[in-house]
Amino acid sequence: MSISLKAIGLAIGAVALTQLPAAAQTKVTNEGIAANEIVIGTHQDLSGPIKNWGVPVANGMKMAVEEINAAGGVNGRKLKLIVEDNGYDPKKGVLASQKLIERDKIFAMIGSMGSAPTLAAQDILFDAGVLQLFPLTAAEFTFKFDPAKPQERLKFNNLLPYVESTRAALKYMMDWKGFKKPCIMHQDDEYGKNVLDGFTQQLEAMKVQPASITSYKRGASDFSAQVAKMKSDGCDLVVLGTIIRETIGAMGEAKKLGWDVTFLGATPTNVLEVPALGKDAVEGLYAASGFEIPYEDTAKGKVKDWLVNYKKMFGTDANTQAIIGYNAIETFAFYTQKAGKDLTGQKMLDALESGDKFLDIFSSPPTKFSKTDHLANTITQVQQVQKGRWVLVKDNLMF
Known part of the structure; x- marks a missing residue:
């Protein structure tokens, strides 16, 4: 009797041991893999x-x-x-x-x-x-x-990543140009929230108060209220948690108001379409970036x-x-x-x-990547729209 109980005990122990690592194991599919x-x-x-x-x-x-x-x-x-x-x-x-x-x-x-x-x-x-x-x-x-x-x-x-790249670019711009009243206009979703987090974290680290924080709904096309508010709040640097259309819309609105302010875009603004479609409205825009944009003629x-x-x-x-x-x-x-x-x-x-x-x-x-780090890198550049092209201003930034 004691032998069988001992055997049962050992068997239960073995089952428990095989189940413990399985609980912490990542399940990865083998679907979609064929011989060819x-x-x-x-x-x-x-x-x-x-x-x-x-x-x-x-x-x-x-x-x-x-x-x-x-x-x-x-x-x-x-x-x-x-x-x-x-x-x-x-x-x-x-x-x-x-x-x-x-x-x-x-x-x-x-x-x-x-x-x-x-x-x-x-x-x-x-x-x-x-x-x-x-x-x-x-x-x-x-x-x-x-x-x-x-x-x-x-x-x-x-x-x-939006948080790290926004922090690196914002710190560089603040140190370089000595801005005192930074603002942000961001998309009201997960993307915009990440840019906002980068903005607020960096300002806290630099002990600077934001002059204005404003947002817009994803898919919006009118930014007149947001731009008017930032202008009246006396912003001297506007961080844009925008994509293509919203970047052009916000900067176009500032031009209409005759408001000469510096704009710094998050990484999704750093695309060819922004200067191609925005033309004069986006001239001078700075943006956080991961790599230089190649042009065929160069x-x-x-x-x-x-x-x-x-x-x-x-x-x-x-x-x-x-x-x-x-x-x-x-x-x-x-x-x-x-x-x-x-x-x-x-x-x-x-x-x-x-x-x-x-x-x-x-x-x-x-x-x-590693077992503990699933992000490829955080090295940031700052580029600027000059005469309709993105030009590298600063490389190898870390916040």
Whole structure:
């Protein structure tokens, strides 16, 4: 009797031991991996208010997939990219994610567009064990994870984070120009809140009071009330937690009022469309940035070839967004290669956390992750619109 009880005790102990690590283990899907193919998905704004972001990002991703597949794929497997439209709407982001997971059986979600659609769909991915890689939002929820929640290990980001980049650029501008009354106008969502956090944290560190804080609803097109308030509050520097249309709208409104004030945009303002569409209204705008924007007439080598090939493929000039989309797929392919021929979800996670560095062709800072840090880097630049082009003003900033 005592022997059997002892055996039962040992068996129960063994079961308990096997279950303990499992409770802390990250579940990673092996769906989407076939002998000759890897299925990956993305949801972009192809029809909504930031389609000037979504369309070129999707194009850049398609270009990278085409190049990788033409060269034989990754360890002999071709990439199959499925693109869905989220219209910059959280509900559509959720529906797109459900479709990509349940019907298309994707291995990883890459470069999903926008803070609100990405956040709304995040838990659906984690429940299914699907990696959330390099979303097109630098909000903190895309890389900060709680070690006590193993599924949160599935998120990685290679974009410059809004909080850190806003802090670095704001500190540089305040020190350089001696501004005394900084203000902010930000989008009323997860993205805008991150820019606001960077703004308020940096001012607290510098013991400076904000002169004005104002926001607008996502999708708004009239900023007259916000600009009038900031002008009457005597702002001498306006930080913009805006995207393309809102950046042009706010600066155009200031010009109308004859208000000569310095504007500093968060990283999403640092795109070719802002000077191309805003013209004189945005001349002089400063912005936080992650890498220099290449222009075809001054680019050299691989970057020049890339710009020419993009134009051939899509009939339009490449931009920042296309580069980000292209790099998202190239980064995925780099770590998939590292994961080896016998690809599994767990091996992909291990490869991402290995500390191996990915270097792109655009001279961006290296991409590198670890078991405890799922953000690629925080090195910030400041650029300025001068005569219709983005020009580098300051490099290698850290807050």
